[in-house]
Amino acid sequence: MVGRIVPAALVVSEPGGQREFRNQRDPQGYHLEPRGGRLWIRRDGEELDTCSRLKGREYQKFAAVKNEDDLLNFVKVYGPLTPLGNDLSENGGDPAESLVDEARWMNEILSAFGRSPPYLSNQQLERLALNSGRAARSLVWHSDSGVAVWQSNVSYLLAALWEQLANAVTCGVLLRLCEYCREWFEIGTRGGKRRDARFCSDDHRIAFKNNARKQARNNHTHEQGA
Numbered sequence: 001m002v003g004r005i006v007p008a009a010l011v012v013s014e015p016g017g018q019r020e021f022r023n024q025r026d027p028q029g030y031h032l033e034p035r036g037g038r039l040w041i042r043r044d045g046e047e048l049d050t051c052s053r054l055k056g057r058e059y060q061k062f063a064a065v066k067n068e069d070d071l072l073n074f075v076k077v078y079g080p081l082t083p084l085g086n087d088l089s090e091n092g093g094d095p096a097e098s099l100v101d102e103a104r105w106m107n108e109i110l111s112a113f114g115r116s117p118p119y120l121s122n123q124q125l126e127r128l129a130l131n132s133g134r135a136a137r138s139l140v141w142h143s144d145s146g147v148a149v150w151q152s153n154v155s156y157l158l159a160a161l162w163e164q165l166a167n168a169v170t171c172g173v174l175l176r177l178c179e180y181c182r183e184w185f186e187i188g189t190r191g192g193k194r195r196d197a198r199f200c201s202d203d204h205r206i207a208f209k210n211n212a213r214k215q216a217r218n219n220h221t222h223e224q225g226a
């Protein structure tokens with residue numbers, strides 16, 4: 001049998017590499033809370049659930065975070081991003097402003113990468129390189145399936161998201177911004193969308209068309225009323 005390297009595949013594992021990384025989330029939810037002149041995301045309850053496995057494109061959702069409220073919604077779904085995110089002590093919680101800033105960096109890197117030809121500034125490349133240093137990466141051979149994939153060991157979600165982004169950018173995966181939801185999606189890959197796709201999903205293509213039709217009808221009514 002011929003083994004192969006899967007260039008774009010990445011497995012994000014827990015330290016030691018034995019198990020895939022899975023975040024933990026408070027089922028009661030999270031809230032924003034001021035402390036020491038800054039905003040923090042804190043847990044509401046005292047229990048923890050294990051989140052589902054990462055699918056590989058969560059960084060695209062994170063890059064769409066624009067403000068503290070978006071970040072809170074992200075954490076409610078995917079769990080907190082930093083090692084102290086679920087910590088109940090007085091120093092616990094996720095620092096909201098600096099995480100919104102991380103999301104902005106990711107979005108800028110994706111925008112630069114989405115240009116043709118892709119052009120990342122020195123500052124963006126430096127940021128990417130520094131952040132992928134949060135994980136230890138190795139090429140792991142899976143004898144059952146006969147493939148070698150990149151495996152990154154991380155212990156918190158933010159590290160996993162930077163790994164996903166670094167992998168997408170260095171493996172030549174092409175990305176485009178959905179014209180409806182303004183989130184990034186992969187094009188031209190197996191399991192991704194066609195190279196000329198304008199929307200991340202059929203639902204969003206239809207929703208965009210419906211909106212455009214509604215808009216046209218409204219304009220028409222205004223004109224008639226005028």
Ligand SMILES: [Zn+2]
Nearest residue numbers: 178181200204
């Ligand atoms: Zn969309």
